[in-house]
Every structure is written in C-alpha cells, then in structure tokens.
Amino acid sequence: MDGYKHIEHCCGSYIASHYRNPVEIGVGNNPEAARCVHEAGIRVRATDIRACQLPPWLPFACDDIFSPDLSCYAGADVLYAVRPAEEMIPPLIALAERLDCDLVVYHLGFESYGTGGTVIDCGVPLHCYYRRGQNPSKSVD
Template sequence: MYVMVCYKDIEAGIADYLSDNYSSAIEIGIGRNPDVAAALKERGVDVSAVDIRKYSDDYGIEFNCDDVYSPDLTLYADKEVIYSVRPGIEMIPSMISIADKVGSDLIVYHLGCEIYMDGGEIIDCGVILRKYC
C-alpha cells in the first residue's frame, strides 16, 4: 500500500532527525520555507539560516545573506550540521566544499529523485535524507 507523505510531514521528519542528532545547525537556502529551522529552534537547537537573498523580514531565526559559490565560512564554522531542503543540484558541490572546510556534516533533502554523484549516505528517517559529509 502506498502512503502519500504530506509536505509538512517531510519538514517534521527532517526536523526530528536533525534535532535528535545535532545541537547546532545552519540551513542553506531557507527561501520562503522556515518550517524546519523554526522546528529546530523550538526544540532547542542553535539554528541559523542563509540564502542568496532575504525573502522575509523576520522568521525568528538568525539569518544572513550568503552565496554558496563565494561563502563567508565564518557563518558555518561553529555548526555541527549544514542542511538544505530541496536545493538546486548545482549547489551541492559548493555545499560539500563548505562542509569539508568547516568540518560539519552536510544533510540534504533532495527534490524528487535527484542525487549528486553517488548520493552520499542514505538516511531513512521517515523521509530520505542524503549525508554527503
């Protein structure tokens, strides 16, 4: 039997996994969807977010504008995990580079069936995440 997972269930599953495994996190590409970051903050995770542009005045999350192709590594340096929800596949190499440079894990929830290279380590926490670093 096929059970359809609703959009907000995906965000909740990502937040569950991240909050169970990390105490500090930064989201790349928060865009107009602060649900995972807000859930992490609610659960006591030290969370911040970056995006190439600011979409909202205030999500209640520390936010900085940053470009993953020319990143300010100080924004990522003290985070245990860097994560992204449905990033463009072309962003993954830069995100891997950032995670490698600062010594953080990189967790990605891909759009559809996209993966980068070998797809990294598969994490099945009710939704499929990919751990690249």
C-alpha cells in the same frame, strides 16, 4: 501532516535529534524545518542568497554558497538543505569539508548527487554527503 510540511518536519526532527549547532542553507521563505529544530530547543541559523521574510527567532544571513562567507557558518556541526538546486551540492560539500561538519540534504523527488552519499531514512530519505572527521588532515594537530 501532508506535503512539504511532512518533509520539513521529518528533516527538522532528524537535525534536532542529532545536532546542536545546525545551519540551514537556502531557507527561502520556508522556515518549517528550522522551526522544528528551534521548537526542540536548539539554536538554528539560516542562509540564503536573497533576503527572506523569516520569523525573528531565526538568525539569518544573506550568503552565496558559491562564494561563502565562512563567518556565517562558524561553529556549525551540520549544514543542511531542503530541496537545493543540484548545482548547489558541490559547493555545499566543499563548505562542509572546509568546516569539517556534516552535510545533510533532502532532494526533490528521487534526485541525488554522485553516488547519493549515505541515505538516512527519517521518514523521508536524507542524503549525507559529508561526515565530520572524513578529512584526516582536519583531525590531526
């Protein structure tokens, strides 16, 4: 397996083995990571700012991460993005904090944001910028 399919396979396999309610942000017309999650028997959802041509098994919503509709992400335990634009990272972190779910990102090349978060090696470097429970006000009733 080479090129982007290898990257998406590694990302999707990691998500499938660690989460039960993932949402891919910025899927575009490349559902390969979501396909890996789906084929592992896990329901995955996707969003993008533009309408995309996606398979019928992938629930999709048009959403702008800079002004997100929280209903698109209800119940998510992880948000993940494959090669997002760097300017998407701050609103992704803010959304993950608001939802109190993990945020996992695969960057293009050697890009990263801020300190780079926690790097996860799953065959490709993933950056975890937020972990559930990091915001103590969310975990205390």
